[in-house]
Amino acid sequence: MGKNNTTPIAPEVAAESLDPQDWEQARSLMHQMVDDAIDFIAGVRERPIWQEMPDEVLETFQTSLPQEPQSAEAVYQEFKENILPYPMGTVHPRFWAWYMGAGTFSGAAADFLASITNSNLGGGNHAAHKVEEQVINWMKEIMGFPATASGLLVSGGSMANLLGLTVGRNVQAGYDLREEGIKDGKRFTVYASTEVHSCNQKAVELLGMGSRSLRKIAVNEDYTINLDALREQIERDRCEGLQPICVIGSAGTVNTGAVDDIDALADLCAAEGLWLHIDGAIGAIGMLADNVRPQIAALSRADSLAIDLHKWMHMPFEAACVLVKNQDAHKNTFALIPEYLAKNTRGVASGSNWFSEYGPQLSRRFRALKVWMSLKEHGAKKFGRMIARNVEQAHYLKDLIEQHPDLELIAPVGMDIVCFRYQPAGLNTEALNALNKEIKLQLEERGIAAPGYTTLGGRYCLRIAISNHRSREEDFDLLVEQVCRIGEEIRN
Numbered sequence: 001m002g003k004n005n006t007t008p009i010a011p012e013v014a015a016e017s018l019d020p021q022d023w024e025q026a027r028s029l030m031h032q033m034v035d036d037a038i039d040f041i042a043g044v045r046e047r048p049i050w051q052e053m054p055d056e057v058l059e060t061f062q063t064s065l066p067q068e069p070q071s072a073e074a075v076y077q078e079f080k081e082n083i084l085p086y087p088m089g090t091v092h093p094r095f096w097a098w099y100m101g102a103g104t105f106s107g108a109a110a111d112f113l114a115s116i117t118n119s120n121l122g123g124g125n126h127a128a129h130k131v132e133e134q135v136i137n138w139m140k141e142i143m144g145f146p147a148t149a150s151g152l153l154v155s156g157g158s159m160a161n162l163l164g165l166t167v168g169r170n171v172q173a174g175y176d177l178r179e180e181g182i183k184d185g186k187r188f189t190v191y192a193s194t195e196v197h198s199c200n201q202k203a204v205e206l207l208g209m210g211s212r213s214l215r216k217i218a219v220n221e222d223y224t225i226n227l228d229a230l231r232e233q234i235e236r237d238r239c240e241g242l243q244p245i246c247v248i249g250s251a252g253t254v255n256t257g258a259v260d261d262i263d264a265l266a267d268l269c270a271a272e273g274l275w276l277h278i279d280g281a282i283g284a285i286g287m288l289a290d291n292v293r294p295q296i297a298a299l300s301r302a303d304s305l306a307i308d309l310h311k312w313m314h315m316p317f318e319a320a321c322v323l324v325k326n327q328d329a330h331k332n333t334f335a336l337i338p339e340y341l342a343k344n345t346r347g348v349a350s351g352s353n354w355f356s357e358y359g360p361q362l363s364r365r366f367r368a369l370k371v372w373m374s375l376k377e378h379g380a381k382k383f384g385r386m387i388a389r390n391v392e393q394a395h396y397l398k399d400l401i402e403q404h405p406d407l408e409l410i411a412p413v414g415m416d417i418v419c420f421r422y423q424p425a426g427l428n429t430e431a432l433n434a435l436n437k438e439i440k441l442q443l444e445e446r447g448i449a450a451p452g453y454t455t456l457g458g459r460y461c462l463r464i465a466i467s468n469h470r471s472r473e474e475d476f477d478l479l480v481e482q483v484c485r486i487g488e489e490i491r492n
């Protein structure tokens with residue numbers, strides 16, 4: 001561009017940045033945010049778990065793009081009025097829905113610091129990279145994986161499963177699948193129980209194998225994969241010219257917390273030459289707890305393992321980890337190094353083991369910091385105690401249910417998941433299903449608790465997933481009391 005075309009930048013614009021104009025004012029607003037955050041967490045037990053957003057609040061989310069500035073104070077005020085009072089409720093001691101974690105205060109503080117430093121974990125020679133490496137090494141140590149294994153922190157269990165299955169598919173293909181894609185006529189098949197989490201089916205679909213290729217194998221009475229049915233299906237598929245590549249074992253299913261017989265799956269995979277991937281989104285971190293470890297210890301035999309850290313380890317969303325036993329296989333699946341990502345021998349672009357070579361993402365947030373700071377602050381043993389206590393609480397709740405004439409346990413307690421229903425005499429299945437659905441909704445609408453739900457053998461039940469470091473025994477007493485009270489009220 002010719003010199004004549006440039007207009008001088010106005011002085012007020014030339015000095016402009018996105019930083020606060022007044023640092024002292026910013027400091028005082030930030031201090032206010034911290035104070036409010038502490039009150040929010042410290043007082044959570046006293047508040048309703050959830051409340052419906054009123055129309056006036058919903059309307060505020062319909063306004064069009066703000067072009068002009070407002071003060072940071074005004075924006076924060078809006079957050080306090082329209083967002084803060086209407087959370088999902090995961091931080092509450094009686095949040096037991098789906099399967100989540102409760103978050104931690106120090107994890108949130110670490111997330112703030114991670115954003116302040118704004119490091120990019122794609123690659124490079126900087127401390128954040130060392131932190132993630134160390135966290136991955138700790139995960140290997142917890143899971144009984146060898147030091148030579150590789151890993152990556154990812155957004156959640158869904159991504160961890162996708163990455164593990166991607167490596168498995170590429171290794172098992174037997175040709176250069178990265179270059180050639182899935183060749184004409186190749187039908188790879190993957191095996192898991194009917195209880196496997198849906199994200200694994202999405203992964204199989206994304207990997208171009210089609211959902212038909214995910215063979216969902218029948219379960220036993222305890223909801224674990226039926227090994228005879230698995231063997232038969234593999235044999236049948238081989239006879240039909242399909243190419244079995246992988247078995248996905250569940251270390252804690254989402255419905256009932258069932259743990260597949262991982263040792264037997266590992267034997268079978270070794271004998272059949274298949275990749276063993278374990279979906280440990282729920283259970284894997286239970287390796288820290290004495291009353292979970294024996295059940296899942298064989299996951300160290302997996303070729304790849306998905307571990308969620310924002311579930312039973314309570315890291316603020318998002319945090320998970322995938323481990324792959326064969327580092328070369330992992331790297332061969334994802335490494336692609338154009339000139340602009342070539343490493344220098346010195347400076348910020350040096351260092352080895354760039355994380356962009358272990359997954360599809362280039363830019364990545366510094367999610368390792370919250371895990372690193374939390375494990376240092378609390379120690380692994382304390383996380384183990386919190387997990388173990390949830391398992392004990394599940395059995396405490398089971399006892400309350402079994403002692404109550406109007407309550408029925410619907411499935412064996414799997415780790416920390418309890419499925420039950422309110423079942424007064426004289427109602428058929430349909431009526432009981434409707435009644436229990438209504439009880440669930442009223443527990444939420446009255447702000448008492450957030451239970452999960454599932455249907456097992458046609459029976460709708462409340463599903464209490466106790467992945468919560470704030471729950472106490474009294475919370476389960478209250479749950480049982482309120483379920484029965486609401487149930488009676490609805491019937492009368």
Ligand SMILES: *Cc1c(COP(=O)(O)O)cnc(C)c1O
Nearest residue numbers: 099156157158197199254281282
């Ligand atoms: C939650 C869950 C997932 C998915 O994990 P996200 O962290 O939600 O992506 C996968 N498998 C199981 C068994 C789960 O419970």
